Amino acid sequence: MLGQPVYFLTPDVVGVHLKGKLREGVTATDLVLTITEMLRKAKVVGKFVEFFGEERRRWRCPTARRSPTWRRVRRDDGLLPGRRKDDRLLRGTGRTPDEIAAFEAYFRAQGLFGVPKAGAIDYSQTLTLDLATVAPSLAGPKRPQDRIEIGHVKKQFASLFSKPVSENGFNQPAARLKQRFPVSGGHGRTEGQSPDAPIGAARDVEEMAANRPMVKPAREVDVHEVAIADGDVLIAAITSCTNTSNPSVLLAAGLLAKKAVERGLTVKKHIKTSLAPGSRIVTEYLTKTGLLPYLERLGFSVAAYGCTTCIGNAGDLAPEINEVITKNDLVCAAVLSGNRNFEARIHPNLKANFLASPPLVVAYAIAGTVLKDLMTEPLGKGKDGKDVWIGDVWPSSEEVHALMKSALDPVAFEANYSKVKSDPGELWKKVGSVAGQVYTWPKSTYIAKPPFFDGFTMKPKVAEMGVRAARALGIFGDSITTDHISPAGSIKDTSPPASG
DSSP states (O other): OOSOOOOOOOOOEEEEEEESOOOTTOOHHHHHHHHHHHHHHTTOTTSEEEEESHHHHHOOOTTTTTHHHHOSSTTOOEEOOOOTHHHHHHHHTTOOHHHHHHHHHHHHHTTOOSOOOTTSSOOSEEEEEEGGGOOOEEEOSSOTTOEEEGGGHHHHHHHHHTSOGGGTOOOOOGGGGGOOEEEOOOEEOOTTOOTTSOOOOOOOHHHHHHHOOOOOOOOOEEOTTEEEOTTBEEEEEEOOTTGGGOHHHHHHHHHHHHHHHHHTOOOOTTSEEEEOOSSHHHHHHHHHTTOHHHHHHTTOOBOOSSSSGGGTOSOOOOHHHHHHHHHHTOOOEEEESSSOOOTTTSOTTOOEEEEOOHHHHHHHHHHOBSSSOTTTSOSEEOTTSOEEOHHHHOOOHHHHHHHHHHHSOHHHHHHHHHHHHHOOOHHHHTOOOOOSSSOOOOOOSSOOOOGGGTTOOSSOTHHHHOOOSOOOSOOOOTTOOHHHHSOSSOOOTTSHHHHO
């Protein structure tokens, strides 16, 4: 931009040796959160990461897609070389034989086809992960690398609650954890529901299953006489294109919801719940397997396709709830299947944000608080009045695998994605755009013209005289991101970005 050269070193390549097998009940998300923790400790910023080993040859997981979770700059990526098993995935997602052949030919030409064995490549640094050590986990409450096994979430939150902010804590009096604060007010609505929609209970599961709908059932959110406390889950969202591209965890969430509904478990109506897949194909296979109605019954209706809660676009909480949070400086929580959880990114009033697999998102929505130890305390009471534990509703690998054929349906993929070219839909057609090679900066509530484009020329004047009297615009400490400086979602008027 300033007409000056930019120098950078050839990045190091960190090899990650994967060995062993994941245990029953452990999801791909748990694995990625574990890898995130390991790579952040190894300081891989600015480096490439390549996975290798015998187990990598048999294993498929969206680890490369989750590289934003562990990286802090765009130059460190997770490389998963092409291999024979990818052909099955490509066929299942509607790729043609020519496209599959081109995929293999490209990787072979690059010398990247096949997974290296241990010792075959001399990496700059080698890390080892035994998959058998991976456990169901959450990450948070402020950073994606702070992984917590679910059996320790309650204890960790309670510990951080009264620690100083400098130690990643919340600096609150420990005695307040036992207090509940009443909310007075009226009604609200779930994410994605029309403001004109009638308020009422969701339809019966049997009715929704019979109609095979993609619906947004009206769900009453009555905050009157609700009492909230520190640690309460107020947003629970299955979101992020990353996690929702993996059918195994989406099917697991649907199966958990089905078992929970059948047991009589519910989600408190003041908790904001949503399902925002990265693709319409998710709705297709959740409907085909009969799981979508159960997710909807717990409030996880399809709100949108694409970035929502993960980027701060969950929409606001009920005004009465916001008032209680801000008045009492409460530390309430969001649990989401995204890949970012920096403070205030999800919602300006929610200080604790936890990343989790889609089935764990559903489980914590039912639990209603992160101050419940899901390994030693029940999720809730069933319709028979008996305790229901997470082990009672957690799906097995066999149950998930049995439904995978519905997710990898080439006919469904071809039909769905062909519409993008042939018939994108009326809403998409109505979206205006700027023509030509230069953006004309039309009036916008989202993209504002930065002042440094005033008087901008193709040949910068500074190139003729060099850079002089340059100053840093900002110098920040560790763990400061663009999310803190300028969040993508709503910016609280008392936050540093607003005052800056």
